[in-house]
Amino acid sequence: MVNKQFAVIGLGRFGGSVAQKLHSMGYEVLAVDRDPGRVQDMAQVIPHVIEADSTDENALKAIGIRNFDVVVVAIGEDIQASIMTTLILKEIGVNKIVVKARNDLHGKVLEKIGAERVVYPERDMGVRVVHHLISPNILDYVELSNDFSIIEVKAGEFFDGKTLQELNIRQRFGCNVMAIKRNGKYDITPSPNDVIYASDNLVVIGHNNDLQKLEEACA
Ligand code: ADP
Numbered sequence: 335m336v337n338k339q340f341a342v343i344g345l346g347r348f349g350g351s352v353a354q355k356l357h358s359m360g361y362e363v364l365a366v367d368r369d370p371g372r373v374q375d376m377a378q379v380i381p382h383v384i385e386a387d388s389t390d391e392n393a394l395k396a397i398g399i400r401n402f403d404v405v406v407v408a409i410g411e412d413i414q415a416s417i418m419t420t421l422i423l424k425e426i427g428v429n430k431i432v433v434k435a436r437n438d439l440h441g442k443v444l445e446k447i448g449a450e451r452v453v454y455p456e457r458d459m460g461v462r463v464v465h466h467l468i469s470p471n472i473l474d475y476v477e478l479s480n481d482f483s484i485i486e487v488k489a490g491e492f493f494d495g496k497t498l499q500e501l502n503i504r505q506r507f508g509c510n511v512m513a514i515k516r517n518g519k520y521d522i523t524p525s526p527n528d529v530i531y532a533s534d535n536l537v538v539i540g541h542n543n544d545l546q547k548l549e550e551a552c553a
Pocket residue numbers: 343344345346347348349366367368369372386387388389408409410411412415
């Protein structure tokens with residue numbers, strides 16, 4: 335495993351879960367929050383937790399923030415603190431800054447001041463849930479860009495008993511079947527001769543317009 339060091343600033347629901355996941359995967363992670371209660375709670379779960387206000391440049395320098403490979407800024411509510419923190423991290427010379435944005439405008443500012451990656455966890459999760467609500471056949475949905483997505487869709491009657499070759503999804507719909515999920519297990523190297531069953535799930539990548547046509551066909 336590459337020995338990357340992470341710092342997570344802001345231990346709300348998002349930052350807390352990023353810090354815990356990194357720790358459980360064996361990475362070194364320093365968690366930072368200005369709220370002593372949050373710090374105390376997180377200290378029960380991961381070893382390195384510090385109370386500090388990330389809008390204080392000296393506090394960030396004192397914890398050696400520059401030495402971390404990736405710093406995640408997970409301050410949601412306080413947009414000003416999120417922007418100031420990102421700016422300070424950039425000025426200190428942190429290489430890779432990943433920031434959670436509350437909305438598009440917040441995201442734009444973060445990109446302008448040099449955040450390497452801006453994430454919108456609430457918005458993205460909202461979009462995924464909506465796709466499932468509109469079309470219960472869509473079990474999961476990941477937006478790759480404005481135009482392209484990956485969906486996990488119930489195969490249903492439309493696909494039942496046919497091979498991928500017979501279905502000719504690439505030609506008919508312009509999408510690619512990346513994986514077939516059967517009995518809870520993913521086959522990520524499906525072959526053209528694999529027979530699809532109604533109870534299978536298909537993981538399909540494609541242009542949103544093409545995916546919509548596929549969704550309609552198997553609805
Ligand atoms: P979420 O929506 O992911 O739960 P919140 O906005 O509720 O996110 O939580 C953000 C966390 O960031 C809080 O625990 C808060 O104390 C912390 N925080 C906010 N501003 C600062 C700051 N300047 N320095 C350090 N931590 C901060």
